[in-house]
Amino acid sequence: MIRVSGLYKTFGKDIHALRGVDLSVDSGEVVVVVGPSGCGKSTLLRSINMLERPTHGIVEIDGTVLTDKKVNLDRVRADVGMVFQQFNLFPHRTVLDNVMLAQRKVRGRSKAEAGEVARQQLEHVGIPEKADAYPRQLSGGQQQRVAIARALAMNPKVMLFDEPTSALDPEMISEVLEVMLKLSREGMTMIVVTHEMGFARAAADRVVFMDEGQIVESGTPGEMFDNPQHQRTRDFFDKILSH
Amino acid sequence: MLAAIVGVFGYYSLFVERYNDAFEFMKEGLRLTIEMALWGFLIALAIGLVAGLGRISRNVVARNVARTYIEFIRGVPTLPMIFFVNYVIVPSVVDFLNLDLQSITPQWRAIFALALIYGGYLAEVFRGGIQSVTKGQMEAGRSLGLSYRATMRSIILPQALRAIIPPLGNDFIAILKDTSLLSLIAVREITQNAKIYSNASFDFRESYMVLTFMYLVLVLGLSFLLSRFEARMTRYEAGERS
Ligand SMILES: Nc1ncnc2c1ncn2[C@@H]1O[C@H](COP(=O)(O)OP(=O)(O)OP(=O)(O)O)[C@@H](O)[C@H]1O
Ligand SMILES: [Mg+2]
Numbered sequence: 001m002i003r004v005s006g007l008y009k010t011f012g013k014d015i016h017a018l019r020g021v022d023l024s025v026d027s028g029e030v031v032v033v034v035g036p037s038g039c040g041k042s043t044l045l046r047s048i049n050m051l052e053r054p055t056h057g058i059v060e061i062d063g064t065v066l067t068d069k070k071v072n073l074d075r076v077r078a079d080v081g082m083v084f085q086q087f088n089l090f091p092h093r094t095v096l097d098n099v100m101l102a103q104r105k106v107r108g109r110s111k112a113e114a115g116e117v118a119r120q121q122l123e124h125v126g127i128p129e130k131a132d133a134y135p136r137q138l139s140g141g142q143q144q145r146v147a148i149a150r151a152l153a154m155n156p157k158v159m160l161f162d163e164p165t166s167a168l169d170p171e172m173i174s175e176v177l178e179v180m181l182k183l184s185r186e187g188m189t190m191i192v193v194t195h196e197m198g199f200a201r202a203a204a205d206r207v208v209f210m211d212e213g214q215i216v217e218s219g220t221p222g223e224m225f226d227n228p229q230h231q232r233t234r235d236f237f238d239k240i241l242s243h
Numbered sequence: 244m245l246a247a248i249v250g251v252f253g254y255y256s257l258f259v260e261r262y263n264d265a266f267e268f269m270k271e272g273l274r275l276t277i278e279m280a281l282w283g284f285l286i287a288l289a290i291g292l293v294a295g296l297g298r299i300s301r302n303v304v305a306r307n308v309a310r311t312y313i314e315f316i317r318g319v320p321t322l323p324m325i326f327f328v329n330y331v332i333v334p335s336v337v338d339f340l341n342l343d344l345q346s347i348t349p350q351w352r353a354i355f356a357l358a359l360i361y362g363g364y365l366a367e368v369f370r371g372g373i374q375s376v377t378k379g380q381m382e383a384g385r386s387l388g389l390s391y392r393a394t395m396r397s398i399i400l401p402q403a404l405r406a407i408i409p410p411l412g413n414d415f416i417a418i419l420k421d422t423s424l425l426s427l428i429a430v431r432e433i434t435q436n437a438k439i440y441s442n443a444s445f446d447f448r449e450s451y452m453v454l455t456f457m458y459l460v461l462v463l464g465l466s467f468l469l470s471r472f473e474a475r476m477t478r479y480e481a482g483e484r485s
Contacts, residue, residue, distance in 0.1 A: 051382055078388025088383035092401050101397060102387035147383075154387060 001027040001189060002048065002158060007057035009043050009213075017043040018054070019213035025158070025191060030184045032200040032221075033193045035210035036236060041193040044210070045160045048191065049080040062157060078106045081151030081159040085166050087143045089135040089150070095122065096131040099150045107154065114153075121149035125179050141172030145179055158189040165196060195240060201225065209233045249463070252456035255449075265449045268440045272433040273457065275350065279432065280419040283357030287418065288411075290358060291365025296395070298370045309366065316363025322424050328356035329428045353425040361418050368410050372403035408476060412469035416462055423458070433457050 002025040009018040017040045025031050033041050046052040048059055050066050050073050059066045066076055090098050099118035103109045109117070122128045125145040127138075135143055144164055151159060161180065165173040177199045184190055184203040194200065200207050201221045208218040209228070216230050225241075228234045255262040297309030319327065333352045337344050376399050384394030426435035433454060441450035 049386055051386060074385075074388050074390050076388075077386055080386070082383075082386040084379060084383065086377075086379050088377075088379040090380065090383070090398055090402075092405070102384075102389055105393055105397065106388040150387070 001025060001029075001062055002191070003058070003060040004044075004048065005058045005060075007044070007047060007059065008055045009040070009047060009052060010055045016213050018047065018057075021057070021210075021213070021215055023208065023215065025189060027157075027189055028187045029205045030188075030190045030192065030203050031206045031208055032204040033191065033208045033210060034195065034197075034200070034236070034240075035216075039210045040213040041210055042162050045082070045162050045191060045193060048160060049077050049082055051082075074106070078102070078154055079157045081154060081156035083144070083147050083151055083159065083161045083164045085163040087135075087140070087147045087167070089143055089147055091135050093134075094131070095127075095133050095135065095138070095146050098135065098146060099153050102150070103153050117153050118149070121153045122146070124152065125149045126175070139172060140168045141175045144168065144172075144176045148176075148179055148183075152183075158191065159183065161190065161192040161194065163193050163195070165194065197225070197237075197241060209236065211236070245459075245463075249456065249459050252452060252459065256453045256456050261446055262449045262453055265437070265440050265444070265446055265453045269433050269436040269450070269453060269457065272431055272436040273461075275430065276419070276422050276432040276461070279350065279354050279357065279422050279425065279430070280415070282354045283361065283422070284415050284418050286354065286358035287361035287365050287414075290362025291369050294362060294366035295369030295373065298366060299373060313363045313366050316360055321360060321421055322427065324360050325353070325356045325424055325428060328352070328359055332359075349428060349430050353422075353428060353430045356425070356428075357418055357421060360421075361414060365411070365414060368407050368414065369403070372407035373399055375406045376402045405476065409473060412466075412473065415469065416465055419461060419465060420458070 002023070004021055004023040007018050007021040008016075010016050019040075021040075021044055023031075023044075033044065035041055043052055047054045048061075050059070054067060057067065061076060061080065064071060064076060066073065089095075090101065093101065096115065096118050099121055100111075100114040103114040103117060104111065107114075119128060119131060122131055125148050127142055127145055127149075130138060130142060130146070135146065138146065148159075148164075164180070165176050168176065173196070177196060180190070180192070180199065181203050190203075192199070192204075204221050206218055207221050207224040209216045209224065209230075209232075211232050216232055217228065218224070224233070225237060228237060256266040257263060294309045294312055297305040298313065300306050300309070316324065329349075329352050333347060333355060334344060337347060373395075380398055380402065381394055384398045385391070389397070422432055423434040425432055426438060429435065431439075437450045437454040441447045444450070
């Protein structure tokens, strides 16, 4: 469903964030991307919904080639949910408005319909009672769940998560991971950048290890954690699993 | 203390002979002063918004046009700029469009002058406000499928506006004060009226005391209204927390 091939991204003259990435993700598949800081994980995710324009290469979602200049990116992005490390909720709008806004403006849904979908999604992520609160009144974990609901309300074909729990206090991490786990069970196609190996084990169909702008290797969580093929992968997992 | 001064000035302006004569003559200009400040400010807001957006646009041409305009305005003091708009820009544009110069009243030329000048300053205020909204907000909007414009309109600008209401208020007061400069292009606002009246009556002291009183009341009144407005905005924000 998602096909990334020969993806290069260079910032300025000599920051090579991506250096030839190939990745395919099937419908319903959950892929966890791991790798050391600065290896290009965020850049890869951001290239998939074209928040970052790749220097080279192809990104294709559901038959639409996004790297084609003629594609209406707004329409494509509406089908690709993204969850950020910093939540990025709209602080001047209530939780309900946050979840309704794009439904109304992009999907053209009526107020009643958008409101109903929003409430369903808030229910889905476990905070229906916060509909009328403002983002700053919520804990980090709650904010991130609202961000997930906001993305889900657009009925995306795929969800991208960029370190969704890295900005959270430890006690709030699990509430967000549980929502993500639930999504994965419901068959959502997901690409997740995270350091939460427990989540990877429980939810991932495939774990992809990146280093220096390239995919070093990928496999099932079992293969990757217990029997990685490359020294770099082994070193990386040794480091993060023993911290 | 200030209230006492205003009180004394007010007493003279309203109840003391000759002062009150000056007041009665000059107050005809009040409407023009207020109107010009208001229109000038409103048009400056529109120009400032467009120029501010242009300044951060991804379009090179828009960016450069906006920057040139802003730097041009900032490079010339207010009074010469008023002359420049009045005697150079407006007549040139009128010629170019083949209109009759008389069809544009001095009052409107003055308003354009103020609007062009303050548009340049407000552009920077808008730009600062927009840039104070974190990059993540734009990305969140775009990632949901909103266009650049829609994201600006529904997400970035409402947040930027809250950050820039205090400086905008200050510029409104400044524009009100600067309407006095328009007396130099013969617009019959209150300063011009004070000049006319004092030259005819030789009541200089009376005329300029009344004039000062009028500005004090206008500026203090406006400051008061603006602070009330600001307080309402902040109360609204504080209320959200509770
Ligand atoms: N907008 C940008 N301008 C310049 N360089 C950038 C930009 N975004 C990313 N980079 C650089 O590209 C490289 C890859 O960055 P990226 O954010 O994709 O890494 P990451 O794997 O997500 O790292 P982290 O785990 O720290 O989030 C880094 O060297 C980074 O400094
Ligand atoms: Mg990152």
